[in-house]
Amino acid sequence: MSPSPPSHILIIGGGICGVSTAYFLSTHAARSSSTKITLLEGTKIAAAASGYSGGFLAKDWHGSATASLSAMSYDLHAQLAKEFGGEKWGYRTVDTLSIETDATRKSKRSSPLPWLADGLVHSSRSLGSHNTTAQVHPGQFTNFFSAKFLEQPSTSLEIGTATSLKLDENGSPQSVEYVKSDGSKSDMEVDTVVLAAGPWTGTLAEKLLGDKIGGKLGVQGHRAHSVVLKTKDRLSATCLFTSMTMEDGSAGEPEVYARPDGTTYICGAGDDEPLPATAAEVSPSPNAISKLHKQAKALSDVFSTEKGVEIVAEQACYLPIADRGRPLIGKVRGVQGVFIGSGLSCWGITQGPGTGKVLAEMILEGRPKSADISKLAP
Structure with a gap:
């Protein structure tokens, strides 16, 4: 456990990375019963590539930077399918x-x-x-685990768009302002933020963290x-x-x-x-x-x-x-309590669950344990 568990974790983005992060945070053994978790999504769950991509999974097609994450996440897909009935989201080996x-x-x-x-x-x-490739329907997968996340205590889904992030004197998140679907503005007190907005992550990071920090997190x-x-x-x-x-x-x-x-x-x-x-x-x-x-x-x-x-x-x-040509997964440098999981390109569905799992480990245990993501640090 980290010295003081997070009070309120906000995940921005309702695609497979954001939902997987929310799910694995909500079910992690190290999660404090006092920790709230909110998923903030602009329109609906799986509104973008996580709802409209093909859902092809490959275990060993990846370069050295993502090989560990991909293999772990591929196996994680199989484990989740066995545990919850993968036929619900079209899982099968191919x-x-x-x-x-x-x-x-x-x-x-x-x-x-x-x-x-x-x-x-x-x-x-x-x-x-059938040992190395598989498939899912990504929209069905993402919606299923969004529902599983919301079954956990102290969890919620908000529909809205984040517009600003306020930091405290220590440089840690204090609150996020967001615009609701009806156009009204609201503030949410948070102490941990995860940026997982798919192709919009780059503009989101710059908006919330400024050009000096957020501008380095380019995702298009x-x-x-x-x-x-x-x-x-x-x-x-x-x-x-x-x-x-x-x-x-x-x-x-x-x-x-x-x-x-x-x-x-x-x-x-x-x-x-x-x-x-x-x-x-x-x-x-x-x-x-x-x-x-x-x-x-x-x-x-x-x-x-x-x-x-x-x-x-x-x-x-x-x-x-990602502008760097590789995913951005981990703690954002230059600010406290802000993490990112984005830029997974065509491998977002393969790597999405694993990304959520290692981010949950980093946030609640202080380091990733399930995969080597050392070359993916933002």
């Missing part, structure tokens, strides 16, 4: 393939999957097995697009990373994740735009969505209207990209 397709010339290779178009796949190799957003399609027949438990050449010679690299609910999530980049002020203002590019539909149909006729496919969603989200 096979993962890399395939190269070329519609301009016919392949003599047999298709690696029965639902891929014959004569299309020119090369195929395994990237992961990169827009990614996706479509969710429901096929007539359920596809195999497989995730695909593709390199496609279309009939017209155009190229694409969509990722294709078949889900256990009978839907398939297909995503790709393209038509990036500056990050809007709020998650509610994020919208997809019609051109990027059209490209994804075209690529899906070229990959397999199971994604065609002739085969009865149903379009469930056409959407976009912004991945949180």
